[in-house]
Amino acid sequence: MPIPDSPRVQYKKNPLVEVICQVRFPAILRIETHPPVEFQEQLRQQYPLFIAKQGVNIEIPSEIARSEIVKIVGEHKSYEFTTADEQWTVSLTKDFLALTSRKYERWEEFQRNLALPLEALNTIYAPVFYSRIGLRYRDVIQMSQLGLMGVEWAELLNPYLVGELASPDLAQEIVYVAREFVMQLQDGRQSQAHVRHGLVQVGNTEEIGYLIDSDFFTEQRTEIKDALEALHYFNQQAGRLFRWCLTDRLHNAMEPETVG
Numbered sequence: 001m002p003i004p005d006s007p008r009v010q011y012k013k014n015p016l017v018e019v020i021c022q023v024r025f026p027a028i029l030r031i032e033t034h035p036p037v038e039f040q041e042q043l044r045q046q047y048p049l050f051i052a053k054q055g056v057n058i059e060i061p062s063e064i065a066r067s068e069i070v071k072i073v074g075e076h077k078s079y080e081f082t083t084a085d086e087q088w089t090v091s092l093t094k095d096f097l098a099l100t101s102r103k104y105e106r107w108e109e110f111q112r113n114l115a116l117p118l119e120a121l122n123t124i125y126a127p128v129f130y131s132r133i134g135l136r137y138r139d140v141i142q143m144s145q146l147g148l149m150g151v152e153w154a155e156l157l158n159p160y161l162v163g164e165l166a167s168p169d170l171a172q173e174i175v176y177v178a179r180e181f182v183m184q185l186q187d188g189r190q191s192q193a194h195v196r197h198g199l200v201q202v203g204n205t206e207e208i209g210y211l212i213d214s215d216f217f218t219e220q221r222t223e224i225k226d227a228l229e230a231l232h233y234f235n236q237q238a239g240r241l242f243r244w245c246l247t248d249r250l251h252n253a254m255e256p257e258t259v260g
Helices: 029-033 037-043 107-124 159-166 224-245 248-253
Strands: 009-011 016-024 049-054 057-060 070-073 077-082 088-092 096-101 132-141 178-184 192-201 208-218 256-258
Touching (some): 016 107, 088 107, 096 107, 107 224, 192 224
Antiparallel strands (some): 016 096, 049 077, 057 070, 077 088, 088 096, 132 208, 192 208
């Protein structure tokens, strides 16, 4: 395996800010030309809030400190269905369905919340296959939340990751670092992981955290029945990759609990 194995854990001090699953399919024009009334009816009890948008805003990941967000605006309609607490959102367009969680705890819960919109999509619109499947995890590590203020990033992150931040001469003066890499996965689906990482400004504060943004995906045609198996594999690899990024000191500071 390209990513070293590691025990599955759940962190008490969870650095996840967002998890997104997206399945793409050949365009279904009925989604764009007719309001998704039946789709909403199947989701409405779990996702009662609704908004329709003209155009899809795609934020190119640029949370890196001192960078600006770039948006590409499409001309297509999109529909969003959100839970009452606004922590989970289902997005539907003519060629993709996505689930976004801002309150992720365990894969099993995420999978349960994904099951309903996927079933509605497959029952009502019957895509023939998925052209792309993706699962993306965005973690922001904040020293202030972990009792680690003043600790060097080189003591918290894998030395293969930190680069210049490991320099005793330069580390204190560095205010901007951004890197990315793409790696092949060995699952027989020509899957890849696109990882972006670097320093980020935390919200409206002056604190600088460290972003690890991992997008696991395949663009190989996937049969509908095989989608969950692929997503389960991506989840497993995402946990292993995140653990690889951390030193034992950071791992322990987030208070891991082993789960089955």
